[in-house]
Amino acid sequence: MNRPARAIALLLATLAFPALAADRAAMTADPLPLVDPLIGTDWYGYTFVGATxxxxxxxxxxxxxxxxxxxxxxxxxxxxxxxxxxxxxxxxxxxxxxxxxxxxxxxxxxxxxxxxxxxxxxxxxxxxxxxxxxxxxxxxxxxxxxxxxxxxxxxxxxxxxxxxxxxxxxxxxxxxxxxxxxxxxxxxxxxxxxxxxxxxxxxxxxxxxxxxxxxxxxxxxxxxxxxxxxxxxxxxxxxxxxxxxxxxxxxxxxxxxxxxxxxxxxxxxxxxxxxxxxxxxxxxxxxxxxxxxxxWRHALSPIRIAGGTASQQRQFYSALYHVMMMPSDHSGENPKWSSSEPYYDDYYTIWDTFRTNAPLLTLIAPERERDLVRSLVDIYRHEGWLPDGRSGNSTGRTQGGSNADVMIADAYVKGLRGIDYATALQGMEKNAAVEPDRPEQYGRGGISDYLAKGYVSTDFPRAGSRTVEYAYDDFAIAELANGLGHADIARAALKRSGNWAHLWDPALSREGVSGFLRPRKPDGTWADPYLVTRGTWPDFLYEGDIWTYSLYAPQDIPGLIAKAGGADAFRKRLDTLFDHLHFDITNEPGFLIPMLYHWLGRPDLSVERLIDYREKGFFDGRGGLPANDDSGAMSSWLVFQSLGLFPVAGQDLYLIGSPEFTASDIDLGGGHILHIRAPGLGATGENPFVQSAELDGRPLDRAWLRHEEIAHGGMLVLHMGPKPGAWGTAPPPAPTLAMASGHPG
Amino acid sequence: MNRPARAIALLLATLAFPALAADRAAMTADPLPLVDPLIGTDWYGYTFVGATxxxxxxxxxxxxxxxxxxxxxxxxxxxxxxxxxxxxxxxxxxxxxxxxxxxxxxxxxxxxxxxxxxxxxxxxxxxxxxxxxxxxxxxxxxxxxxxxxxxxxxxxxxxxxxxxxxxxxxxxxxxxxxxxxxxxxxxxxxxxxxxxxxxxxxxxxxxxxxxxxxxxxxxxxxxxxxxxxxxxxxxxxxxxxxxxxxxxxxxxxxxxxxxxxxxxxxxxxxxxxxxxxxxxxxxxxxxxxxxxxxxWRHALSPIRIAGGTASQQRQFYSALYHVMMMPSDHSGENPKWSSSEPYYDDYYTIWDTFRTNAPLLTLIAPERERDLVRSLVDIYRHEGWLPDGRSGNSTGRTQGGSNADVMIADAYVKGLRGIDYATALQGMEKNAAVEPDRPEQYGRGGISDYLAKGYVSTDFPRAGSRTVEYAYDDFAIAELANGLGHADIARAALKRSGNWAHLWDPALSREGVSGFLRPRKPDGTWADPYLVTRGTWPDFLYEGDIWTYSLYAPQDIPGLIAKAGGADAFRKRLDTLFDHLHFDITNEPGFLIPMLYHWLGRPDLSVERLIDYREKGFFDGRGGLPANDDSGAMSSWLVFQSLGLFPVAGQDLYLIGSPEFTASDIDLGGGHILHIRAPGLGATGENPFVQSAELDGRPLDRAWLRHEEIAHGGMLVLHMGPKPGAWGTAPPPAPTLAMASGHPG
CATH class of the missing domain: 2.70.98.10 (Beta-galactosidase; Chain A, domain 5)
Structure with a gap:
């Protein structure tokens, strides 16, 4: 359907939805009283307290x-x-x-x-x-x-x-x-x-x-x-x-x-x-x-909500407030070079924020996100490397891969304009080609090993998390290169994006689950499995365990499911991961894991897990974040999960979860509003499962959306009820580069 | 001071406390409306829902x-x-x-x-x-x-x-x-x-x-x-x-x-x-x-509270309700033998409940706790083994040591009467001497190894947790044997109670902390350190990690501090344990760890940690318990920490923490009431630190109490304020067997 036709469909759907005016009247008029800046100050949330x-x-x-x-x-x-x-x-x-x-x-x-x-x-x-x-x-x-x-x-x-x-x-x-x-x-x-x-x-x-x-x-x-x-x-x-x-x-x-x-x-x-x-x-x-x-009122107002509990509303706007703390706008305050481009500092770090902060800003503050990406490109232009972390005008450190790649691709596939994507691609290609002289500070340490062997070997620290992150970063390169018409770059990057599988040992078993990432020596043989729960800088996996990182292949989840033994084994694996408390909401590498049931055609199971963690990890109090907010990463996870949408960062895909609010209006800019309505949702969370859905008045029988489907506003109606399993059984398709073509340069 | 003198002092202190009548008027008249049985039904709490x-x-x-x-x-x-x-x-x-x-x-x-x-x-x-x-x-x-x-x-x-x-x-x-x-x-x-x-x-x-x-x-x-x-x-x-x-x-x-x-x-x-x-x-x-x-009203009424938030009051009485679910009173319903003794089933398991359930019942339902212990002794009398777990009229399984020993000693040192302690001691001695034919079901598997070598070697599963638990169980035997006049038994058991140190490897380091439990082979040499976070049945440590079990020596915490490198190193170790999120509130072996700062003369630091976990692990909602309630073990941890007292199970010691309520009255039976008052405590938890205290009108300059000091009621006034570190700097003394003497047989 072309855009005018869509606009008419939306208009009709909007007019046809009887409660729209009533919803609007019930929505938060002023978000400011709902913000509690102290949420996240205990329990290692480290949220800023003061005036900004x-x-x-x-x-x-x-x-x-x-x-x-x-x-x-x-x-x-x-x-x-x-x-x-x-x-x-x-x-x-x-x-x-x-x-x-x-x-x-x-x-x-x-x-x-x-x-x-x-x-x-x-x-x-x-x-x-x-x-x-x-x-x-x-x-x-x-x-x-x-x-x-x-x-x-x-x-x-x-x-x-x-x-x-x-x-x-x-x-x-x-x-x-x-x-x-x-x-x-x-x-x-x-x-x-x-x-x-x-x-x-x-x-x-x-x-x-x-x-x-x-x-x-x-x-x-x-x-x-x-x-x-x-x-x-x-x-x-x-x-x-x-x-x-x-x-x-x-x-x-x-x-x-x-x-x-x-x-x-x-x-x-x-x-x-x-x-x-x-x-x-x-x-x-x-x-x-x-x-x-x-x-603040202006910054928080693009999302208006109705319904949910008072605590959920306070959590929501406090989270949104915390998302808008970082990075810091230093435009005109750059002592290192002179430029008319925006200059942001305190990317702290993109490893934390690319998954949910960036996709959220793209929706509700696209000009801000555009400027953040422009700032990254300008840093590359003048310093030679895209940063992962940056603070005090110094790039560093790089926790995982070169995830600016994913942040740029995310902007690109969602059509953000005004960005010098050609230069951005150069920076991304450099990440993927040149061994950095200061590998803890920028670039991809061990990239020569990765290019030569298809994986980072035990010669390098963080070999496991680096390998799987580099592979997804390579997919981001393929997306952008394809869109910009560089077929050779895209083809090579796409090939490398399968490298995550080179560390998969199908025989490694734990708690009844088989197939995990395993360290591999330079000669290609397996090293001892590494089983500690949370790795640190010198370890095989950085701030995550084999349960978490073994599931990190957002570019090919169907392939991951196949490697893990098929749908039944994958469901058992996810159940075991959650039931045995191996899911770690306190850190970002696992952010997508509660939603992986979607790929089994079971969004209701995703909903059960995400509600568990939304309820247990977050609350309306000083200790109400699971861990370091990490520039609002935790907060933006909560914002998305409260709205009932969750982004697959770096792709044009949103997964439909379970909203906390009976109605929300998301102002996308340019006069476009995405209305989300959840009739049937109980006042305290009863009926959390989608029974059926419509987008712009037409039935929607899948639990996912393309960005393009909502980018110009829309009316998403989720009919909520007690019964899971009845809706959304078509899994999201594997991403292809075709998606990324035809976008603005 | 003798009892009449104490009674007079208490009377005077009570009369002198001006707010007493007002506190009583403010206290919950009926606890029933404050119980929400659904707390703990999500997030693996597994609390029973239904009528009982x-x-x-x-x-x-x-x-x-x-x-x-x-x-x-x-x-x-x-x-x-x-x-x-x-x-x-x-x-x-x-x-x-x-x-x-x-x-x-x-x-x-x-x-x-x-x-x-x-x-x-x-x-x-x-x-x-x-x-x-x-x-x-x-x-x-x-x-x-x-x-x-x-x-x-x-x-x-x-x-x-x-x-x-x-x-x-x-x-x-x-x-x-x-x-x-x-x-x-x-x-x-x-x-x-x-x-x-x-x-x-x-x-x-x-x-x-x-x-x-x-x-x-x-x-x-x-x-x-x-x-x-x-x-x-x-x-x-x-x-x-x-x-x-x-x-x-x-x-x-x-x-x-x-x-x-x-x-x-x-x-x-x-x-x-x-x-x-x-x-x-x-x-x-x-x-x-x-x-x-x-x-239910009668069962919940021994504790009355005033102050705290509505949520804290609901959490408190719901926890108390959940403590009183298990074990189940099957007296007269025993198909296996006929006896006039009480018969309880569903000890599930004492490994979970000996730490806080048993001490709580001893305070507020001493006749119930007496009957539970009598039931254990009668099971030993007729079946030959004290149970750790028992359900459906079958003893099994034993998760750690023979912790019925500690439960019995706890009753003994607190003067519970009407128990056949002589027979109980026989059962405890058998635990400590005879290799069980079904070591997962009862007794102490590997006891022959432990007796011969002073530790359970890698020949046996759970060698680490068994060794340190057996050592504390032996201390419980020493207490009871000493009290009953069996000096030889007491001496031998006391010697064995030092066995925890035989698995301590001072050179094993992790995250800047040195000295951890380490597996030891039968020949006395060290095996590879075992670093997985949560052990299971076949592993070195059962449902806990080296951070947790390395701190399990309640019989000799000063000795533990010395082994760990002294007070400064111990404080750093505790800080690291908490700051790196190694403390595991989801299971019982670590229940005492937040209070270990008391032994450094820093009860204020204990308070900071216990408030963190009281706030983060527990809340007023379906997911509001940290994990399996385990027969009310989690709930009883919360009850004690909310009252501002925490028991060292198996000893006559309570540590003073930080109450949630400005006033609580604990009916100990026999007309004895322990009044706890916390003037200065804010309505939402402000001023959580004790600045000074009085017991029965006289200054109390230590953050711990003996059971005898409160067993006949008392007036504990904790003056609360914002300033930590000023009070309670005298650490609790190491327990000695002298404490256990002179008690009822």
Whole structure:
């Protein structure tokens, strides 16, 4: 059916659906009150707490330590002391940032000891407030894209100070994956202005030096300013250190109970002047806060929902909020090269985010996703490698394969325009051809081995996860090359995409299941099976076990089923995997596994599993994420599974699961709305199985959709009921390169 | 201080606590509405759904299968068909029972196909109701201790049937751990009465044959009765089969829309006559239901609480409800010997329950716990072995050590009277001395190896977990022997209790932690380290990993800390264990691990971990238990941790954690009440750390209590606040045998 015909069908279907107007009236008018930023702060979720705007470069929030001094790895803690408020953070991850720490103090200033417990905390999108008990200060934070705004109300009549310190940040513990302070400088420009720069390096991504410039502008003159480079305060207006020594400055105000000082702190990765411009671009506190709230409201509004429980609604919008934390938009703040292309930092990492974050943004924020891909291509253009991880302007590390390949292919097969796909393909081809000089940082370590033997041998770490990821990355290359008319590249890449099978040992058995990935020596013989549950950097499998990685072949699931012994054996294998608790929702490599029953024609069994994990892994509380949110990866898994759709990243395929909401409207941009309706779904999740379905008014007898079918909006009606097994028994077809052709260059 | 002096101190402390009366007024008046029996039915919790009384022999509930015929392992399912209502179940476990299945039907009776979906389910303590869609019957169930009462309201005018079937039960799949039907008979005694007997064997405990007798008595005459032994119905009043063939009977009523038939079904393990007596002892439906509710109200009332969230209160009483499901009181229903002692079945298994169920019952139901121990001793007296598991009148299986030893010692050191401890000690000594002929069923397999070498060698399965469990079981023997004046036995057992250290390899390192249990060959040399995460029957460690079992030495935690490299290394080890998610809340061997920080003088760190797992592992929903409830083991962990006390099973020690409730009163019997008050605790868990404490009005500067200190009631006031680390820094002392002396024989 061509597009006009589809549009008419949709219109008719929309008009024919009687509850549409009522649904709209029942939908969340304002998502903001449903966001709880604290979800994911316990239980290793590591979600950012503080003030930021969507994809904001500045993430201003508290850095805390336990009362006996153990610093939080990512900033926040349930208990303990606030050490200060710093301007750069990750979300869902640890190992970077916490720079330019501002902290108010009262009375005689002891620069070595300004930490304070806090009470009466308020955490809202774009706003953070707490009462700091020791200095008796009400601290409020809000943020624009490039500046934080601090408002401190001093409740005592003691002398008031606003300190800024450069040499302290997160993860400063001296380990291989920790951050280092290299030096910096600070200058009191006037009685209300301090600026400076800190130099940092290291962190989890083992990055090179990055410089953070700042300009703090208070809304009133201090009585004096001081600086320090050691333990003692000095009247000198400037200070600098080379190497890891204390350095900071303070604005000192006369004591007056109830006085308020507002300070704008501009941040830049380029220069102090840019930092000052960024500070001056910020409005006052209340206006900045209002603008931030409006930005969040706008960012969250493409999906509107009705139905589900109050807890599910809060989980949903909090998840969506957390998806929009990372990467950080650094456009115009790139110290390494000048370009008119968008520049994003904090891909942390694509290994985590390519599966669900990217497909979600493609649906609800396609221009954002386009810019993210453009930024990747521009990084390749100037540095020679597509990143997997990147933070602090340094590419690194690469956890698995070169999954930027899949992110680019995902954008391509879904028709995202405005991307230089030709250059992108060059970067992808380089991944697949050139042994990187720093294999933990970029590229595909062991690629020469993989090309020569068809698998990564035990000569290289992570040989198992690398092999199966490289194979899928190669499929991504084949898709894009085919679409761009490079048949030879496509053919070669498609051949390599079958390499996952070269590590499959059909005789390796465990718990009644046969056929698993197994390490292989350079001479082609099998090495000892590797059976530990979660691998790490030097192991055969990275952050996953043989149950998980043996099922990773999204390019050829029918082939995988055949290798595993056919449909019956595959169902038994999946049942065993779940029943014996081998499915690991705490990490991304298994994200697709609950949906694999779809390929057996049993989407109802997928539904049983996904509901189990949606209920058990996620809840409406501080511990309500399964593990590190990983830039919103966990959150975006939940968003999709709550909507009843799940993407196969890198392909134009969505699997239909089981929605939590009786109605959702997804604004795809350009006036296109995808309406999902689930009549019959109970108020607390009863009737989770699709009994029959219609798309745009016509029967839909399969549990999957092509992107093209919904890309211009649509009306998907899922008739829900108690009975599984009756619908959607046609498995998704194996992907072919034909799908990827005819798309925009 | 002597008892009168303590009583006066308590009285004064009680009077001095200003909020006591207000707390009492705020406490839950009726716990019943707070019980949600469905908690734990998803996510492998396997909690029983149906009607029963506390520790009731009859547990009458639905047995279900998925719509495509996959039967539930334990009875209930979230979705699918009701196959019928059977009278015996476990709770928190699978692998046994589901016998004597009653099912109503309407219209032409097809005995091979009576399954039906259900709607409008109501699940309350002592009551279950659902509408069976296919026969259009409202089914209601309630139960007394030895009989189920069914009430069926037929909504159609079609012919009505009440069928009973003997050859179907749970776990009938032909596997090694499944149940078998051996034969049985059925007789229609009159137009309103059917009785008979089924013979079963097998199941998870690999039990011998057990016979279930029943007598069904309807409250009205049927128009006719029929029986069957194959696929066809017969007018014959009796039927019997030898071997696994269909067998059942039906009462056939004329159709009349709205008619109600109530049927009492007595169950016996002894005879049909006894089953009939048990049926006749049941009152009518409403009276039985009311009595059951009253029994639950009484059983749950020893603990009253105030404060916490509504969800926490529901979790708490639902957990308490689930603790009181198992074992089942079969007194007077023992087909194997005649005795005036109590007889309990469904220890399933003590390996699961000795850690928290037994200590909980000792506090709030000491006469019940006394009877459970007496029952164990009587089983030893007549069968020659103390059981670890027992179900269907057959001892089996033994998962770890002979943990009845610990359960008995726990009762002894807490002064439970009325137990024949001398005979108990004989049974414990036999465990420690005699190689069992059926080592999976009872005793300590490999004990000869353990006695000769000081460890169980790789000649035997489960050598690691057996060694460390045997060592603690030996400590339990030492306690009891010492108390009974058998110094030689005590000395030898105490020496053996150090055997856990013989498998400790100080050089085995993992993730920066050194010193783990390691398999040892018969010649004393080390075998390859065993690193899989969760062991099974043939492995070195049973249902746990080296992180868990390496920390299992409750008899000598200071010694364990020293072996692990001292306090700093031990803290790092615990932190690593938790931070790397090696702590496994889904199984019992690690139950004490979150509290081990107490021995480092850091109860606040225990609190952080226990709150993490209390929040993440448990919630107020169907999936709200971490895994199999295991006869209420998970639930009793939660009960203790919610109260802010945690027992070290087998010792007279409680560790103080962090209560969820601002006030709780624990009725210890005999007029003794333990009041726990937590002033300062926030409404949603703020201020979880004890800042200071008083017991009976006097300062308590340690985070642990002896049983004797609270056994006669008390007033424990925990002043809660945000600051950790300030209180309770004196670690618990190592246990000594002196503690166990001077107790009742």
């Amino acid at each position: 705007v969507p994809f904001g470069m500045v993430k201003l929030g508290p850095d805390m330590a336990s009362f006996d001094g153990v610093a939080s790895k990512y900033g926040y803690r349930r208990d303990g002391n606030v050490l200060g408020f710093s301007h750069l953070h990750l979300s869902g991850a640890a190992g970077k940032y916490g720079n330019i720490r501002v902290m108010p103090a009262s009375g005689a200033l002891d620069i070595a000891d300004v930490a304070s417990p806090r009470t009466d905390e308020v955490v809202r999108p774009g706003y953070y407030a707490a009462t700091l008990v020791r200095p008796a200060v009400r601290a409020e934070l809000t943020a624009g894209a490039r500046a934080g705004v601090h408002r401190y109300t001093f409740r005592t009549a003691q002398a008031a100070h606003i300190t800024v310190r450069l040499d302290q940040m997160l993860n400063k513990r001296g380990g291989k994956e920790d951050q280092r302070f290299l030096g910096g400088n600070v200058t009191a420009r006037s009685a209300h202005e301090i600026d400076g720069m800190g130099r940092y390096a290291g962190g989890w991504n083992m990055g090179d030096e990055y410089r953070v410039y700042f300009a703090l502008i208070a809304d009133r003159d201090a009585a004096g300013t001081r600086t320090w480079t050691g333990e003692a305060l000095s009247a000198a207006p400037s200070a600098s250190v080379d190497g890891d020594h204390p350095i900071g400055a303070t604005l000192d105000f006369p004591g007056r109970a109830g006085q308020t000082v507002t300070a704008r702190v501009g941040i830049s990765f380029v220069s102090v002047d840019k930092a000052r411009q960024n500070a001056l671009a910020a409005a006052g506190f209340d206006a900045t806060r209002a603008a931030g709230e409006q930005a | 009384v506390p520790f009731g022999m009859v547990k009458l509930g639905p047995d279900m299968a998925s719509f495509d015929g996959v039967a539930s392992k334990y009875g209930y399912r979230r979705d699918g068909n009701v196959l019928g209502f059977s009278h015996l179940h476990l709770s928190g476990a699978a692998g046994k029972y589901g016998n004597i299945r009653v099912m109503p039907a309407s219209g032409a009776l097809d005995i091979a196909d009576v399954a039906s979906p259900r709607t409008d389910e109501v699940v309350r303590p002592g009551y279950y109701a659902a509408t069976l869609v296919r026969p259009a019957v409202r089914a209601e169930l309630t139960a007394g201790a030895r009989a189920g009462v069914h009430r069926y309201t037929f909504r159609t005018a079609q012919a009505a049937h009440i069928t009973v079937r003997l050859d179907q039960m749970l776990n009938k799949r032909g596997g090694k751990e499944d149940q078998r039907f051996l034969g049985g008979n059925v007789t229609a005694r009159s137009a309103h009465e059917i009785d008979g007997m089924g013979r079963y064997a097998g199941g998870w405990n690999m039990g011998d044959e057990y016979r279930v007798y029943f007598a069904l008595i309807a409250d009205r005459d049927a128009a006719g009765t029929r029986t069957w032994t194959g696929e066809a119905l017969s007018a014959a009043p009796s039927a019997s089969v030898d071997g696994d063939h269909p067998i059942g009977a039906t009462l056939d009523f004329p159709g009349r829309a709205g008619q109600t038939v109530t049927a009492r079904v007595g169950i016996s393990f002894v005879s049909v006559d006894k089953a009939r007596q048990n049926a006749l002892a049941a009152a009518g439906f409403d009276a039985t239901r009311a009595a059951g509710e009253q029994a």
